[in-house]
Amino acid sequence: MTRIASRVSQLNGEAALAVYSRAKELERAGHSIIHLELGEPDFHPAAPVVDSLRDAVAAGRDRYCSTRGLPALREAIAAYLKRTRRLEVGAEQVLVAPGCKMALSLAMMALIEPGDEVLYPDPGFPIYPSFTRGLGAKAVPFGLEEKNQFQPDLEEIATKITPRTSIIIFNSPNNPTGTVFSSAALAKLAELAQRHDLWILSDEIYARILFGGEYQSIWALPGMAERTVIIDGFSKSFAMTGWRLGYAVAPAHVIDAVDLLVLNTFTCAAEFTQVAAIEALRDSTSAVDAMVEEYRKRGELFVSGLNRIPGFRCRAPQGAFYAWVNIEETGLSAEEVQKILLEEGGVAGIAGAAFGPGGRNYLRFSLVSARNLLQDALERMHRVSLHWRAAVSQR
Numbered sequence: 001m002t003r004i005a006s007r008v009s010q011l012n013g014e015a016a017l018a019v020y021s022r023a024k025e026l027e028r029a030g031h032s033i034i035h036l037e038l039g040e041p042d043f044h045p046a047a048p049v050v051d052s053l054r055d056a057v058a059a060g061r062d063r064y065c066s067t068r069g070l071p072a073l074r075e076a077i078a079a080y081l082k083r084t085r086r087l088e089v090g091a092e093q094v095l096v097a098p099g100c101k102m103a104l105s106l107a108m109m110a111l112i113e114p115g116d117e118v119l120y121p122d123p124g125f126p127i128y129p130s131f132t133r134g135l136g137a138k139a140v141p142f143g144l145e146e147k148n149q150f151q152p153d154l155e156e157i158a159t160k161i162t163p164r165t166s167i168i169i170f171n172s173p174n175n176p177t178g179t180v181f182s183s184a185a186l187a188k189l190a191e192l193a194q195r196h197d198l199w200i201l202s203d204e205i206y207a208r209i210l211f212g213g214e215y216q217s218i219w220a221l222p223g224m225a226e227r228t229v230i231i232d233g234f235s236k237s238f239a240m241t242g243w244r245l246g247y248a249v250a251p252a253h254v255i256d257a258v259d260l261l262v263l264n265t266f267t268c269a270a271e272f273t274q275v276a277a278i279e280a281l282r283d284s285t286s287a288v289d290a291m292v293e294e295y296r297k298r299g300e301l302f303v304s305g306l307n308r309i310p311g312f313r314c315r316a317p318q319g320a321f322y323a324w325v326n327i328e329e330t331g332l333s334a335e336e337v338q339k340i341l342l343e344e345g346g347v348a349g350i351a352g353a354a355f356g357p358g359g360r361n362y363l364r365f366s367l368v369s370a371r372n373l374l375q376d377a378l379e380r381m382h383r384v385s386l387h388w389r390a391a392v393s394q395r
């Protein structure tokens with residue numbers, strides 16, 4: 001009998017891509033669209049990184065290589081984490097994969113048993129619950145609510161831990177809310193993980209995109225290096241989305257397990273992209289700081305503009321590059337607002353339910369278009385807000 005394995009039916013897609021397809025269709029029909037739906041930087045890698053890739057290919061660095069990643073890159077990642085996050089990590093605790101998603105799914109495959117319970121943020125990155133279910137485990141959401149400034153409620157998490165719970169997954173700064181988990185929240189998460197003998201999967205893909213303060217990783221808290229897996233990579237911080245490069249940082253025995261999964265699947269990440277990634281980490285042109293500064297300016301401009309649109313309410317993000325907008329006051333559903341903005345205003349954003357039921361009354365906009373386009377998007381949104389302005393004034 002030919003059939004598709006049932007685990008596939010447990011997976012979900014990413015709504016951003018559906019909005020993107022519709023936006024592209026409208027563009028082909030002659031409409032002007034401002035794209036704020038995908039989490040893809042509009043920057044490209046710095047020139048020395050591109051040069052390094054070209055040189056690597058010309059020098060024949062296009063062979064199979066180490067399953068764990070080039071030793072020089074793993075050393076460079078360990079040094080980079082020390083420099084930027086004060087983490088004490090050895091190269092033997094690093095494994096390179098084609099993209100953060102691959103590092104994330106390999107780590108989940110290595111740590112999650114069917115029947116386990118996995119705690120994940122709602123709203124959050126939709127792949128966490130999807131892949132959890134695909135592994136035959138139960139995905140258990142914990143809320144990130146506006147009334148708590150989108151910080152996790154540790155009492156809620158504590159009540160949701162059962163003997164079957166094996167992992168808590170989170171990402172800070174959070175996609176989509178832009179929240180950076182507070183030191184107090186991290187300390188309490190660490191305490192819960194130790195008390196109940198849980199793994200922490202800390203997705204730190206936006207760790208460099210911070211608008212104040214120094215990044216704090218849960219790995220650095222006492223007793224946490226032995227039960228934490230960090231996921232990070234080059235897609236967002238170095239604007240290298242299509243290069244497909246990410247990594248996992250974990251205790252050496254976890255890396256050994258993940259290494260076997262690599263050997264059984266993709267063998268290794270491309271050698272030439274890894275060579276260029278070493279140059280990216282060197283960041284000789286300070287491209288990362290310049291990019292983060294631009295995201296900060298975009299965030300200021302866009303969030304203050306959004307708060308002037310009737311029915312919209314938005315907090316300034318502490319990190320990442322998203323605006324997370326409450327649209328409850330419009331009296332419409334987020335899906336209706338998404339549709340009006342796209343079809344009539346030519347502005348593509350995503351209805352928040354794509355990130356879990358907790359996102360029901362929100363829309364996410366990515367700050368990945370230039371400031372003049374963001375300004376234009378605000379004007380368009382203002383114009384189409386006529387649809388719900390009457391409802392707002394009655395509240």
Ligand SMILES: Cc1ncc(COP(=O)(O)O)c(C=O)c1O
Pocket residue numbers: 039098099100101102125171175203205233234235241245246
């Ligand atoms: C929280 C989070 N984790 C992981 C990823 C995936 O990263 P990559 O493109 O490197 O696979 C994304 C991309 O949007 C993300 O937002």
